[in-house]
Amino acid sequence: MAEKTFQFEILTLQREFLREEARFVIAPGQEGVFEILTGHAPFVFALKPGPLRMRLPEGKDVHVAIGTGFLIVQKESVTVLTRSAERPEExxxxxxxxxxxxxxxxxxxxxxxxxxxxxxxxxxxxxxxxxxxxxxxxx
Amino acid sequence: MPSTRDIRRRIRGVKNIRQVTKAMNMIAAARLRRAQTKAEAARPYAERLSAILQDVFASGASARHPLLAQRPVKRVGLVVVSSDRGLCGSFNAGILREAGRFVEEQTADVGLITVGRKAREFFQRMEITIDQSFPQPSREVRLEEVGAISKQIITDYTSGKYDQIHLAYARFISVLKSEPTVTQLLPIPKPETDGAAAVARMVAYQFEPEAEELLGALLPQYVEVLAYGSLVESLASEQAARMVAMKSATDSASDMIDALTRKYNRVRQTAITTQILEVVSGAEALEE
The missing domain is CATH 1.20.5.440 (ATP synthase delta/epsilon subunit, C-terminal domain)
Structure with missing residues (x-):
């Protein structure tokens, strides 16, 4: 399991919704769905409401329904700012x-x-x- | 001289009031804590969002978005954030005073947008026209409630109804102190590209969509977050003011009960003394 991971967090105005190590994140961009892996260049994406998926280091996936927002790629971390975030069971x-x-x-x-x-x-x-x-x- | 029964009745009345104010004090304290947590939870989000905004500006994108456009100011919009409920000391009075001062200082026309019942009623009583009023958001300060207000403000600005929009709210400083403040919401004041900070953050971000289009998505959100922050702070200030007001009401009630009890005892003693005197003098009269 030498696959590289990065720190991933989802923030809403109400709370820090999620903070995990991730292998990759697939997010609904305004211009289409995109995938972020480790070592991605610094980027800011506008997001539209849609399903977001991230893979945990142990290989499990986490699904989240997010609202409009932004995804920021920094050197060691990726942050999503969104108006709303919900897990499937919510x-x-x-x-x-x-x-x-x-x-x-x-x-x-x-x-x-x-x-x-x-x-x-x-x-x-x-x-x-x-x-x-x-x-x-x-x- | 009031009778002992009158005094006892008053003591009972004040005790009932004290019970109510004490309960309100405790409720306000709990709600204040929740509002403070909310304000703190929103901070990282707000900081990140304004950081992106600065990055977009730093990227040299010509900022020609309508929400940034400075126009000659013919009409100013003022959003006054008050509360629906009273019994919170000088909370609303402070806001309304600050709003009044702002209106006096303006050379342009001022249109009022009120949030909360108290501001609406105040201006109606003064027979000042209100352009629009919103109810105070619920204690949860849901994003939809804030969104309705911020969307309206943005529409009013872009449609040219107002050339500048300010917001008057009670900035929360501490439990004992809040400060009525007026800040400019629109056009969004350009963040100062402070030299040192800009260099420190000299990560060249790429944007998707292009910086200018991204700005179109970013700015309305930014206004919404600012509005959310102010409304949450206003709520915290209101609860803090109510908590303090109810604490001092409870203390006053206790003082009053003490004073009344003393009076009650004095009246009671006087009555007993008079009765004894009457009995004694009656007995003496018989002996003679």
Missing amino acids: IDIERAARAKQRAEERLQKREDVDFSRAQAALERAIARLKVAEHSGKGL
Whole structure:
């Protein structure tokens, strides 16, 4: 197990959500999903709501549904700043499904809706549902 | 001279009040602790976010984002953060005084945006127009509640309704001290690219999306975090003020009970003395 790891943390305004050693992190960037390995160049990414996955040194994966935010790659560490973060077991699947449906309906109507807001709500709901699939597994 | 029964009734009344103020004192203390924890938990996040902002600026991205644009100031927006509830000493009075001073100092028109019932009622009583009012966020200070306020502020700024937006809130210093403060929210004051710090952090970051586009995502979040921080601090200041006010109310009630008890004893003694005198003089009259 000589694979290199780096320090990974997820911060929200409410708390330090997670702090672990990670082998890699796969995150939903605004311009597409990307993967961070050890030794990545210093970078700042804008994130959109979506599923984030990281691999622990012992090979297990951690899944987190994150909201809009940023990912900062520094020399020895990677930090995610996000408006919200939830583990699979914290997600209320029914609520997320309802939110998804609501957002879709609103996007269909197209008139008189705050489009970007509905879009963001939809992204958040989809992210939650995706991450919730991993509940009980992986962790 | 009040009767002993009147005094006893008053003592009972004051005791009941003391019980209430004491309970409020303890509740405020617990809520203060929670608000302080919240403020501390948000600090690393806020620091990291403003560090990114500085890095973006340091990268030389021409900062032409609308939220940074300085415009000639024709109308200023002032967000006044008060509380929904009273019984917290001079907390709201302090904020409103500071807000009033700010309005006087401005040469431009000032539009008011109130947060919390107390500020709204105050300006309504003074018959000053309020552009918009928000309720005070719940004690959890949820991000959605803050987001609603910060989004509105950003829209009002970009639409040109205000050319500058300031925020008046009670900065939390310690349990015994909070300071009504007015800070500028928009346009976002450019962080000073302090020479030494900039060199120390001379890691050249790359950005995705490009720095300028990233700024578009970053700045609204930054405003939201600033608003969140102020609202949490205001909550901590309110609870601290209430805690202190209720402590002194409890102490006053105790003093009052002491004074009333002394009076009660004196009245009671006088009454007994009078009665004895009456009995004795009655007996003496019979003996003669």
